[in-house]
Amino acid sequence: MSCAACALKLERGLAAVPGVRSASVNFATRLASVEIDPARVSDQHLARTIEGLGYHAFLPGLDEDPRAAAVAARDAEGRDLRRRTIVGAVTATPVVAIAMTHGSVAWLHGTWADWTQALMGTATMAICGWPFMVRAWRQARAGTTSMDTLVALGSGVAWTWSMLVLLVPGLDAIARGAGAADVHGAPVYFEAAASIVVLVTLGKWLEWRATRSASRAIQSLVDLAPPRAVVIRDGSEQELSASEVAVGDLVLVRPGSRVPVDGVVESGRSSIDESMLTGEPMPVAKAPGDTVLGGTVNGAGALRFVATKVGTATVLAQVVRAVEAAQASKAPIARLADRVSARFVPAVLVIAGITGTAWLLFGPVEDRCARALVAVVSTLIIACPCAMGLATPAAIMAGTAAAARRGILVKGGAALEALARVTTVVLDKTGTVTEGRPRVSGVVVHGGATEREVLSVAASLERSSEHPLARAIVGLADERGILPKPATEVVAHPGQGVEGVIGGQRARAGTPEWIAGAGIAVPGADDDASTIAVVAVDGRVLGSILLRDAARGSSAAAIASLRGLGIEPVMLTGDREASAQPIAREVGIDRLIAGVLPDGKARTIAALQQGGARLAMVGDGINDAPALAQAEVGIAMGCGAAIALESADIVLMRGDLAALPVAVVAARRTLSTIKQNLWWAFGYNALAIPLAAGALWPWTGWMPSPMLASAAMALSSVSVVLNSLRLLGDSPREPGPSR
Secondary structure, three states: OOOHHHHHHHHHHHHOOOOEEEEEEEOOOOEEEEEEOOOOOOHHHHHHHHHHOOOOOOOOOOOOOHHHHHHHHHHHHHHHHHHHHHHHHHHHHHHHHHHHHOOOOHHHOOHHHHHHHHHHHHHHHHHHHHHHHHHHHHHHHOOOOOHHHHHHHHHHHHHHHHHHHHHOOOHHHHHHHOOOOEOOEOOOOHHHHHHHHHHHHHHHHHHHHHHHHHHHHHHHHHOOOOOEEEEEEOOEEEEEEHHHOOOOOEEEEOOOOEOOOEEEEEEOOEEEEOHHHHOOOOOEEEOOOOEEOOOOEEOOOOEEEEEEEOHHHOHHHHHHHHHHHHHHOOOOOHHHHHHHHHHHHHHHHHHHHHHHHHHHHHOOOOOHHHHHHHHHHHHHHHOOOHHHHHHHHHHHHHHHHHHHHOOEEEOOHHHHHHHHOOOEEEEEHHHHHEOOOOEEEEEEEOOOOOHHHHHHHHHHHHOOOOOHHHHHHHHHHHHOOOOOOOEEEEEEEOOOEEEEEEOOEEEEEEOHHHHHHOOOOOOOOOOOOOEEEEEEEOOEEEEEEEEEOOEOOOHHHHHHHHHHOOOEEEEEOOOOHHHHHHHHHHHOOOEEEOOOOHHHHHHHHHHHHHOOOOEEEEEOOOOOHHHHHHOOEEEEEOOOOHHHHHHOOEEEOOOOOOHHHHHHHHHHHHHHHHHHHHHHHHHHHHHHHHHHHOOOHHHHOOOOOHHHHHHHHHHHHHHHHHHHHHHHHOOOOOOOOOO
16 A cells, blocks of 8 residues: 555445445555455455455465464565665665766766666666556556556656666767756766665655554554463363463463453452553452453452453453554545545646656756756655655554553544544433442331332342442342342333332332322422432332432542533433532533433434534443434443443543543544644645746756655655654643633
């Protein structure tokens, strides 16, 4: 892959294949992401299509790990570029040295010097120039153009002209008569051809080294998983390959070792460093019943846990896949560079033709032919749009890798760009602003019922529910030794309550409004700050359970930081306004939207968007899935549950709002870097093309040589990549509130 124009043309070519649903080509990673219908198209057919479009397709073998095979292929590409650069530089140095003397050194002047340049220049073209020629020819046959076209034409024209001058009798004299003479020898330009291909190859190698730094972020994640695991089977310890661990195996993790797979602690106590996945700097205490994640580092205690997720199902594997998908994706702003680059190469060819013609017609008589050749070659080379193609993907690669290091999982370039433009953040209350672990603060009884009766009915109905309120009620019943009764015909009504049959009686537990809607008289409650679950049996209220959820310790600071970034925080909840308002005041949220059921959250988001807000929705990734999808950016809290990775654009792996302003800052820095790269790329080409064509020559007598043009083109690409790699070194911290 050689430029954004190539990527766009290849995308269109792949998308035109029957059975291909979508295609995206990333210039920086050299990866094509293609969604296909396997019944209509195969990998081999796609590979043939890519080859037919003039590019090389690499397919790993059936027994190969695709990721490892891709890494090996990229490493082989780097070694080949380095080898060609070194050998090409050795063969090109004598050519450039002879040409630069301009006959001032007597023994470097004459026919033998011309043929030495021809021999060494041809060797350089074979070593460094041949790959460009092959790719340009393949693309020409497919009706496409690219950076390879410009390099092949520029170096090819200079080499062909020079060989003709030496081989065709009389052409030397004709050239001299046409104003192409060099008073010190034949008008040959082998040094231009040789220096062009060597410097462009050097630039591609430097570009490869730079982009590899961002690509290594994925490999560093893969390397977190230990290759071996200790499993207890049949009462004895066995050391196995981590890939052989099965769900249900009992795994032993010794102090200081990495956890091989995901699981639930069965015995032992320790603390685990989860910073590589969640960004949480402090070790997390683990005890029986707690979850452990593959790739994290155990502390001082030994743990035995039951494997629950292995292989590609682990959180680490999901993170790797999400980062790969993000780095292979495109931000909307990238389409601008694609569209410009797709038209850029043909435009450059036209400009080069006009430039050459103008110099032949209006250039100084004594050297118009030489000037025309230099201007054409310089224009072709200096205009290569590599920097345009790298501007966005290089920044996206670095930005997503830097975010992943901080426990912020971004699933695509579009999400990163959208987050950078967000003006309003809508926060779900339970589990996002609050801890999500409400506690029963009291039980109010009615009609002669007891607290045990109220808790027994509620716990019996809520036993199978995963809702935080249900877990709090069941937990209190367990603490008090209240055994649940069998409940049948249990039906949950999201955001309202649950009903079922207990001992032949219809029982309900839910919001006062829902209970009242069933025709049951509900006594008034004095506590407006609590969430109230009313418990009723056969149309009679037994009592009410009061629950409260505390705000997370980091929520107030995170919300203040969002305000400091110019973002308005909004809290959205299904709770009553009276119970949600104290939490909103505590964390500093002025705008509260309460009493919204799960199926109405997406409509609320849509209504806010109609008011002109660019929204990010932060929720748990499960109940809030419709709202997450409706917002410009859906952000899930939690430790990487599979449903969160599927429903959200961004996942805060730590499950802590403190990472949210950090994510916004990282997104804004990435978007700013993309804009800097694009301004540089467009500005460079806008300035460089007229200079290469000789715009300053009438006033200064100066025009860039092909050697300088090729060096400038390579420097432009490398500068864009290096600017993007600054994101890997930046460490955005949670910004303070505005003052």
